[in-house]
Amino acid sequence: MSHANAALTPRARLRLAQLVVDRGWSYTAAAKMFMVSPRTARKWSDRYRGEGPAGMADRSSRPMTSPAKTPPHAVRRIVRLRWRHRLGPIQIAGLLAMPASTVHAVLTRCRINRLSRIDRVTGEPLRRYEHPHPGSLIHVDVTKFANIPDGGGHKFLDRRASKSNARATAHRTGKRGNNYRPAIGTAYVHTVIDDHSRLAYAEIHSDEKAATAIGVLQRAVAWLADHGVATERVLSDNGSAYKSHAWRDACTELGITHKRTRPYRPQTNGKIERFHRTMAEGWAYARLYESTEQRNTTLPAWLHFYNHHRAHSALGGRPPVTRLTNLPVHHN
Known part of the structure; x- marks a missing residue:
């Protein structure tokens, strides 16, 4: 197709060339009629003589040789x-x-x-992927957040106040670590995210054992089924829970194909790694929580916001739920 400022379209070039070649018009007369130069009229006429109507199409303007091109x-x-x-x-x-x-x-x-x-490990260009429909692949992983002492932790309080709160919490719970230091504990957040829609599911537990991970997977698959999503594959890292025979048997029972990432290659599971960062910024460390229980109670509301209202940059500024086109509410 001709560019926007072209004086002649392929059809007009053919008419001009036919006037010169078939009807015997002079280059000057034909050029005047089509408001171009005689040189242009001659160019299209010569192409018509040599190639016929096919010669009226646009050609690449790229030069045959580029002497100054970088070797x-x-x-x-x-x-x-x-x-x-x-x-x-x-x-x-x-x-x-x-x-x-x-x-x-x-x-x-x-x-x-x-x-x-560029991939930081191999130096190769990043190869991004996205599965074609919801449920084609889900990502699973576990992220850890430190529990919060009564009154708040060091993320929002100064070190002296946070240590005082930790000692008070340890005195209440009786949990101590090495050298009698307060043991606040760790929250293990088991996360599941759909590759195509980025729909997310998460549960907070006190460990990352295989039995816990299997329970999360079963409930996540059921939750996705309630949203009209049939799970086909699951991708995990090489954690001990995901390498266990119990996990393998659970996937077989659910009719899901299990895949694992290459060792030392977290980029393959990058969607859920990025979700963990979003979760940390938007939920875990978003504001001052005065206890672990207070933070835990806000997770369901934040997940609803993430799935139904938060604009996702990878989805064109739309929330994940908009990619579930098989939801009944989308057809009302």
């Missing part, structure tokens, strides 16, 4: 420095004695001009 060996050196050492255009240009603008152009052409697009 392949220089491109390889630029890419190698970017991948292996995470250097910027100016640093690479200084090492290779070439303009920084040339280096930046090469990095942009190779789609590695932003370090956020």
Whole structure:
């Protein structure tokens, strides 16, 4: 298709060329009629003589040769420095004695001009994926948050006040650690997130054992089924709970295919890792909680907000529930 400022469309070029070739018009007369230069009229007429109507189509404006193009060996050196050492255009240009603008152009052409697009471990461009429909793959994992002493912890209080609260809590509960230090404990949040819709489910427990993880999976699958989502696969890391025979048998009983990430590759499970960060910022450390119980009671409300109201950047600014097109309320 012709560009917006083209004087002639392919149809008009054909008419112009036919006037010259088939009817014997002069280049000047045909050019005047179509308000172009005689040189242009001659160009299209020559193409019509040699190729017929097919010659009226647009051609690439790319030159046949590019003498000033960066040679392949220089491109390889630029890419190698970017991948292996995470250097910027100016640093690479200084090492290779070439303009920084040339280096930046090469990095942009190779789609590695932003370090956020490069895997930190391998240096390879990130390969993002998304499964085609809800339930095709769910991610499971466990994240840990320290329990909160009575009155609040160090996230919002100064160290002296938080230590005083910890001692008071330990005196009440009787839990002590090494050297008689207060043992506040840890909250293990078992999380499940659907790969396609980003719909999230979470439960708080006191451990991350296989029996606990299996119970969370069973309840999460049932919860997703209530939302019209049939779970097909589950992706986990290589934690002991997910490598157990009990987990394998539970997945078989549920009719779910279990997949594990490659060791030392948390990026494969990146969607749920990012969800953990969102959970920490939006729920766990969002405000001052005066006890662990107070924080725990707010989790269901926050999950509802995340699933039904929070704009998700990966979903075009829409909440996860909008991707569940099979919900009955969507057809009322």
